[in-house]
Amino acid sequence: xxxxxxxxxxxxxxxxxxxxxxxxxxxxxxxxxxxxxxxxxxxxxxxxxxxxxxxxxxxxxxxxxxxxxxxxxxxxxxxxxxxxxxxxxxxxxxxxxxxxxxxxxxxxxxxxxxxxxxxxxxxxxxxxxxxxxxxxxxxxxxxxxxxxxxxxxxxxxxxxxxxxxxxxxxxxxxxxxxxxxxxxxxxxxxxxxxxxxxxxxxxxxxxxxxxxxxxxxxxxxxxxxxxxxxxxxxxxxxxxxxxxxxxxxxxxxxxxxxxxxxxxxxxxxxxxxxxxxxxxxxxxxxxxxxxxxxxxxxxxxxxxxxxxxxxxxxxxxxxxxxxxxxxxxxxxxxxxxxxxxxxxxxxxxxxxxxxxxxxxxxxxxxxxxxxxxxxxxxxxxxxxxxxxxxxxxxxxxxxxxxxxxxxxxxxxxxxxxxxxxxxxxxxxxxxxxxxxxxxxxxxxxxxxxxxxxxxxxxxxxxxxxxxxxxxxxxxxxxxxxxxxxxxxxxxxxxxxxxxxxxxxxxxxxxxxxxxxxxxxxxxxxxxxxxxxxxxxxxxxxxxxxxxxxxxxxxxxxxxxxxxxxxxxxxxxxxxxxxxxxxxxxxxxxxxxxxxxxxxxxxxxxxxxxxxxxxxxxxxxxxxxxxxxxxxxxxxxxxxxxx
Amino acid sequence: xxxxxxxxxxxxxxxxxxxxxxxxxxxxxxxxxxxxxxxxxxxxxxxxxxxxxxxxxxxxxxxxxxxxxxxxxxxxxxxxxxxxxxxxxxxxxxxxxxxxxxxxxxxxxxxxxxxxxxxxxxxxxxxxxxxxxxxxxxxxxxxxxxxxxxxxxxxxxxxxxxxxxxxxxxxxxxxxxxxxxxxxxxxxxxxxxxxxxxxxxxxxxxxxxxxxxxxxxxxxxxxxxxxxxxxxxxxxxxxxxxxxxxxxxxxxxxxxxxxxxxxxxxxxxxxxxxxxxxxxxxxxxxxxxxxxxxxxxxxxxxxxxxxxxxxxxxxxxxxxxxxxxxxxxxxxxxxxxxxxxxxxx
Numbered sequence: 001x002x003x004x005x006x007x008x009x010x011x012x013x014x015x016x017x018x019x020x021x022x023x024x025x026x027x028x029x030x031x032x033x034x035x036x037x038x039x040x041x042x043x044x045x046x047x048x049x050x051x052x053x054x055x056x057x058x059x060x061x062x063x064x065x066x067x068x069x070x071x072x073x074x075x076x077x078x079x080x081x082x083x084x085x086x087x088x089x090x091x092x093x094x095x096x097x098x099x100x101x102x103x104x105x106x107x108x109x110x111x112x113x114x115x116x117x118x119x120x121x122x123x124x125x126x127x128x129x130x131x132x133x134x135x136x137x138x139x140x141x142x143x144x145x146x147x148x149x150x151x152x153x154x155x156x157x158x159x160x161x162x163x164x165x166x167x168x169x170x171x172x173x174x175x176x177x178x179x180x181x182x183x184x185x186x187x188x189x190x191x192x193x194x195x196x197x198x199x200x201x202x203x204x205x206x207x208x209x210x211x212x213x214x215x216x217x218x219x220x221x222x223x224x225x226x227x228x229x230x231x232x233x234x235x236x237x238x239x240x241x242x243x244x245x246x247x248x249x250x251x252x253x254x255x256x257x258x259x260x261x262x263x264x265x266x267x268x269x270x271x272x273x274x275x276x277x278x279x280x281x282x283x284x285x286x287x288x289x290x291x292x293x294x295x296x297x298x299x300x301x302x303x304x305x306x307x308x309x310x311x312x313x314x315x316x317x318x319x320x321x322x323x324x325x326x327x328x329x330x331x332x333x334x335x336x337x338x339x340x341x342x343x344x345x346x347x348x349x350x351x352x353x354x355x356x357x358x359x360x361x362x363x364x365x366x367x368x369x370x371x372x373x374x375x376x377x378x379x380x381x382x383x384x385x386x387x388x389x390x391x392x393x394x395x396x397x398x399x400x401x402x403x404x405x406x407x408x409x410x411x412x413x414x415x416x417x418x419x420x421x422x423x424x425x426x427x428x429x430x431x432x433x434x435x436x437x438x439x440x441x442x443x444x445x446x447x448x449x450x451x452x453x454x455x456x457x458x459x460x461x462x463x464x465x466x467x468x469x470x471x472x473x474x475x476x477x478x479x480x481x482x483x484x485x486x487x488x489x490x491x492x493x494x495x496x497x498x499x500x501x502x503x504x505x506x507x508x509x510x511x512x513x514x515x516x517x518x519x520x521x522x523x524x525x526x527x528x529x530x531x532x533x534x535x536x537x538x539x540x541x542x543x544x545x546x547x548x549x550x551x552x553x554x555x556x557x558x559x560x561x562x563x564x565x566x567x568x569x570x571x572x573x574x575x576x577x578x579x580x581x582x583x584x585x586x587x588x589x590x591x592x593x594x595x596x597x598x599x600x601x602x603x604x605x606x607x608x609x610x611x612x613x614x615x616x617x618x619x620x621x622x623x624x625x626x627x628x629x630x631x632x633x634x635x636x637x638x639x640x641x642x
Numbered sequence: 643x644x645x646x647x648x649x650x651x652x653x654x655x656x657x658x659x660x661x662x663x664x665x666x667x668x669x670x671x672x673x674x675x676x677x678x679x680x681x682x683x684x685x686x687x688x689x690x691x692x693x694x695x696x697x698x699x700x701x702x703x704x705x706x707x708x709x710x711x712x713x714x715x716x717x718x719x720x721x722x723x724x725x726x727x728x729x730x731x732x733x734x735x736x737x738x739x740x741x742x743x744x745x746x747x748x749x750x751x752x753x754x755x756x757x758x759x760x761x762x763x764x765x766x767x768x769x770x771x772x773x774x775x776x777x778x779x780x781x782x783x784x785x786x787x788x789x790x791x792x793x794x795x796x797x798x799x800x801x802x803x804x805x806x807x808x809x810x811x812x813x814x815x816x817x818x819x820x821x822x823x824x825x826x827x828x829x830x831x832x833x834x835x836x837x838x839x840x841x842x843x844x845x846x847x848x849x850x851x852x853x854x855x856x857x858x859x860x861x862x863x864x865x866x867x868x869x870x871x872x873x874x875x876x877x878x879x880x881x882x883x884x885x886x887x888x889x890x891x892x893x894x895x896x897x898x899x900x901x902x903x904x905x906x907x908x909x910x911x912x913x914x915x916x917x918x919x920x921x922x923x924x925x926x927x928x929x930x931x932x933x934x935x936x937x938x939x940x941x942x943x944x945x946x947x948x949x950x951x952x953x954x955x956x957x958x959x960x961x962x963x964x965x966x967x968x969x970x971x972x973x974x975x976x977x978x979x980x981x982x983x984x985x986x987x
Contacts, residue, residue, distance in 0.1 A: 001670075001681075001682060001683065001703075001704070002682070003675070003680055003682075003699075005676060018699075020699075020703070020708060022707065027707050027708055027709045027710065028703065028707065028708030028709060029708075030698075030699050030708075030890075031698075031887075031971070032676070032678070033678045033698045033970065034676070034677050034678060039970075040698060040970040040971060041885070041887060041970070041971055041972070041973045042885060042887060043883070043885045043973075044884060044885050044886055044921065046885075047885065047886055047887065047890060050708075050709075051709075051915075056903055056904070056905070173883060174883050174884065177883030177885055177973040177974065178885060178887075178973045181883055181973055181974065182973035182974065182975075185881065185973075185974055185975060186975075189975070205880055206877055206880055206881075207880075207881065497676070549899075549901040549915070550899070550915065550917070550921075550923075553921075553923035553926075554884075554921055554922065554923045556923075
């Protein structure tokens with residue numbers, strides 16, 4: 001029996017995990033007792049992270065589409081096919097007709113090599129990540145407000161010492177218990193005040209001091225109202241705040257169902273405590289205006305300067321921060337260095353010995369716009385199909401001329417591909433992850449994968465075939481190159497046992513104008529709130545969860561139904577399974593109804609992967625000009641028997 | 643050599659003995675890695691230690707691993723073929739602490755309760771426990787409240803007690819006697835003064851536990867007579883986060899699930915892995931109905947199973963040995979001692 005220390009592949013917390021190996025077979029996973037992130041604890045996903053390695057859905061061999069189905073082929077054949085297709089498209093339509101979509105599940109090394117391959121060999125700046133529709137908004141806005149995202153993040157160690165914590169979404173306790181939930185409870189037991197903002201929870205949890213339940217579209221208005229109260233009551237510690245807040249048109253003052261005194265009290269507690277932290281899941285809160293409002297609130301109260309206070313935006317992917325840091329963003333090179341600026345571009349061109357392409361890179365949804373004429377996509381490390389938020393984008397992906405998928409598992413996206421390469425998942429590869437605090441940690445492996453190869457080595461082989469060899473031999477060599485070209489990572493040493501933090505930089509915070517009409521009450525004709533919920537069971541059809549027998553039992557895929565509170569169903573005369581018609585100002589859908597006690601009265605919950613229904617009700621997704629993500633706004637609806 | 647006999651071995655002869663044991667089978671002993679102790683088969687005599695805290699990974703997994711393949715099945719013209727995959731090399735677990743030995747005796751009981759589980763006993767019957775008593779309590783220990791230590795657990799093959807320059811070694815089973823019988827040159831019969839010293843050490847060790855530690859008997863009475871109000875279970879259950887950690891680190895928890903994995907069209911393998919009664923899928927029925935759908939309900943079930951008299955009667959002890967591992971594993975502070983304390987009010 002052997003134990004291999006590594007990092008849990010599930011979420012952005014970066015828990016230290018041992019993989020238990022018996023005669024070359026992985027038999028278990030166990031928390032590292034003295035790891036500073038999880039301190040001997042794990043969540044259910046972490047406890048079963050070993051099962052993903054033994055999943056029967058692992059890709060066993062490269063495959064090429066022959067007719068309707070994918071056929072297993074030798075590595076060389078797949079590499080030849082892929083490289084010749086890429087060369088053909090590049091030659092006939094130019095590099096900008098190719099795109100690369102990475103993922104927050106890739107290691108830093110893989111993400112970096114992928115970015116380099118796109119820009120130097122494919123000659124395209126269309127390099128993006130599958131996080132475009134979820135968690136990337138937080139990072140991008142923190143970068144804009146504070147210079148670099150690390151400045152806005154509170155460290156885990158300080159969460160347990162905080163005096164006040166605002167938790168947005170009560171499922172955080174359950175979903176990230178080992179790292180986040182445990183520390184919030186510890187803070188609570190040490191006397192901290194916990195403010196829960198969650199429209200879904202019916203019962204306030206006993207360890208929550210104040211529970212605010214805004215009707216969904218009103219969440220942003222509530223946060224803005226708190227900012228306003230902070231200024232009104234002279235609690236702001238940010239000089240320029242007063243002037244700034246004047247630019248915001250108006251504030252809602254009253255919220256039905258929430259006593260004004262509890263909003264005032266929550267604001268007071270948050271503003272007046274020494275160390276206040278806001279915790280939320282960045283994969284769930286995707287409306288950029290909400291993130292802007294939260295950053296504003298933190299800046300105004302002075303709670304954003306240092307590891308003791310700030311935000312803890314939890315990502316459900318293990319390396320969101322790292323993938324973005326590595327330049328899987330169209331217009332940014334690694335370390336958020338502008339590709340348009342000569343001084344930041346030059347070191348890369350010198351080091352790589354090539355001129356970088358000048359085309360304006362596209363985001364995923366831009367690349368999937370038929371007008372842009374992107375013909376070939378490389379999709380690495382994620383089930384992109386499960387994350388696209390609209391039927392148009394899904395249709396467009398299905399019609400792509402050429403798709404190459406690099407993944408550890410057979411996903412729905414693989415079934416669209418023309419060629420598929422098996423990559424070795426965490427546990428069977430080296431490399432590093434950057435957790436949500438900015439802690440860069442090395443992965444451990446039980447041995448080289450017998451069926452997959454590290455992404456960087458496949459990309460290196462492809463580059464060979466394309467007569468422009470990248471010649472990488474190890475993750476360490478790639479990390480050295482990352483350090484040389486990325487000031488953010490230049491001081492990171494991989495010799496530290498529990499990883500090393502990325503630096504923070506002194507900066508003057510900038511607030512955001514939140515252009516949002518305050519909403520507090522539903523209009524008469526639409527008395528219900530519609531919540532699009534993004535749960536772990538529906539989130540990106542989570543590949544790793546589905547790969548484990550225990551986890552797929554614990555995270556049942558959500559049924560295709562709209563959930564309402566039993567008392568609402570009673571007053572509407574509905575029984576479970578009945579068909580209901582949900583009408584919004586944009587359209588209507590028919591759905592079967594399910595009952596759920598945790599849904600607050602007056603709300604309808606839809607799960608995020610029912611993209612057809614959601615886009616019928618919410619209209620076209622909004623594109624945020626600053627963060628370039630598509631998101632849907634919660635809205636009010638009418639519900640009746642179909 | 644017979645059961646009950648007491649011998650001593652000088653500390654400087656221990657390595658020689660261990661080297662001889664390594665010829666009989668794998669010697670699984672505490673090894674310090676990454677500032678943490680593990681039970682691992684030792685290759686190099688220099689690597690093990692007898693000055694260890696209880697390893698966080700319970701030695702339960704040496705006899706009941708987190709996951710194991712049970713059998714392969716296939717279908718051909720002759721019908722269905724089943725090929726059991728028994729595992730179980732001879733292993734001598736050296737330095738296992740009293741709580742874990744006591745726990746193993748319970749696990750034995752569980753796996754032969756309705757029928758003898760061949761996969762389990764194939765490992766178990768090839769395992770020898772040489773326990774090491776604890777001269778002082780570690781940070782989270784409360785075995786003294788659970789009748790499981792710090793010395794003399796039920797079910798050891800040999801028990802060693804650190805007397806300073808030598809180990810008092812007591813024979814607890816025929817297997818233990820057999821192991822030691824070939825090594826009589828390394829051992830001598832314990833003298834009265836050795837036994838007296840051991841008694842003093844045992845007495846002193848009792849004083850090293852934190853006060854107050856746990857109030858098991860009170861909790862057992864309250865749970866058995868169903869006098870715990872629902873609100874308390876709801877309150878505790880609300881904190882529980884369904885991670886399953888407490889059940890995996892617990893040396894007595896035995897729940898498992900099985901799954902058949904098809905490896906080709908005509909066959910596959912069945913494996914089993916640990917399961918947790920905290921998980922909502924543990925008792926969810928195909929219809930979607932879950933008799934223990936509520937966290938508080940599941941929480942109650944777990945502690946009912948651990949502490950109520952009907953299970954004590956069935957398994958001859960309550961199901962906690964006071965190792966304190968759940969205190970580390972629980973993200974929400976609802977581990978055994980804190981629950982027992984809460985029940986006491």
